[in-house]
Amino acid sequence: MTTLxxxxxxxxxxxxxxxxxxTRLGAGDIVIASHGGSGQSLIGNILAELGxxxxxxxxxxxxxxxxxxxxxxxxxxxxxxASQHDKDHAADERTTRLWPRFVKTHHPPSVFAGATxxxxxxxxxxxxxxxxxxxxxxxxxxxxxxxxxxxxxxQWLRGPGDFSPSPADDWHAFYTAWAGHARAYDRTEVLRFExxxxxxxxxxxxxxxRAGVDIDAGAVAEAVEASxxxxxxxxxxxVSAGGTAQAAPRVIREGxxxxxxxxxxxxxxxxxxxxxxxxxxxxxxxxxxxAM
Numbered sequence: 001m002t003t004l005x006x007x008x009x010x011x012x013x014x015x016x017x018x019x020x021x022x023t024r025l026g027a028g029d030i031v032i033a034s035h036g037g038s039g040q041s042l043i044g045n046i047l048a049e050l051g052x053x054x055x056x057x058x059x060x061x062x063x064x065x066x067x068x069x070x071x072x073x074x075x076x077x078x079x080x081x082a083s084q085h086d087k088d089h090a091a092d093e094r095t096t097r098l099w100p101r102f103v104k105t106h107h108p109p110s111v112f113a114g115a116t117x118x119x120x121x122x123x124x125x126x127x128x129x130x131x132x133x134x135x136x137x138x139x140x141x142x143x144x145x146x147x148x149x150x151x152x153x154x155q156w157l158r159g160p161g162d163f164s165p166s167p168a169d170d171w172h173a174f175y176t177a178w179a180g181h182a183r184a185y186d187r188t189e190v191l192r193f194e195x196x197x198x199x200x201x202x203x204x205x206x207x208x209x210r211a212g213v214d215i216d217a218g219a220v221a222e223a224v225e226a227s228x229x230x231x232x233x234x235x236x237x238x239v240s241a242g243g244t245a246q247a248a249p250r251v252i253r254e255g256x257x258x259x260x261x262x263x264x265x266x267x268x269x270x271x272x273x274x275x276x277x278x279x280x281x282x283x284x285x286x287x288x289x290x291a292m
Contacts, residue, residue, distance in 0.1 A: 034123035037133025049223035051096035066098030119187025128260035140249025
């Protein structure tokens with residue numbers, strides 16, 4: 001039987017801000033759906049550098065006219081991300097085109113039941129890297145009790161997921177659900193983090209043109225350069241608090257492909273051998289060898 005997100009559990013993890021923002025969506029909105037740790041910071045920074053309207057519905061107040069304004073309680077966190085920091089301190093002058101509006105989500109599609117949207121981009125990363133990156137982010141930034149993680153990655157993998165039996169199950173349940181939901185829209189794309197790292201200009205130019213947005217090649221090249229790991233990490237280092245900068249948690253951690261090869265052990269590999277996980281991962285070009 002196919003594992004899908006438990007809708008009741010998923011709904012309980014939706015903040016009041018996000019729930020309100022969903023009601024402000026419309027046909028001009030393209031939802032970028034990804035498991036945590038899959039490259040939202042990267043694609044979001046590129047789009048913002050192009051003057052396009054990438055919004056974080058977790059930390060901004062969305063308006064039906066396309067605008068989005070930071071929620072004050074999230075200003076401190078948004079400093080970590082170059083494009084969001086710049087947007088918050090430029091009175092939104094960087095955004096030159098409101099539509100289409102690109103909306104970040106890590107929620108399963110059931111959260112958008114009844115909402116009107118114009119398309120879906122599914123952003124995916126090797127589950128080993130995505131799940132590990134998600135753990136690291138939560139270890140550094142989680143505030144809600146349900147979002148907090150135990151002291152080791154292995155302990156977390158042994159526990160329940162956000163809306164399925166385990167964190168590994170969350171990954172394939174999320175992408176199975178969104179793949180099914182995306183079939184209802186003409187504007188649907190699949191973006192792989194690995195492709196955004198190796199041929200970003202080609203990938204971004206292609207998906208934007210298919211979304212009706214023509215961008216000058218030179219502008220894309222500049223946006224990609226401004227969104228490099230080195231540039232984004234340098235920004236985060238600069239804004240980190242004073243003398244604690246080296247110990248402070250980072251949103252921009254490594255930004256590597258196949259980073260799992262640096263931490264995988266036989267014990268951890270056992271968590272990535274499930275039949276459904278391997279099958280869904282293979283659909284996106286990731287081959288999880290049971291003998292990792």
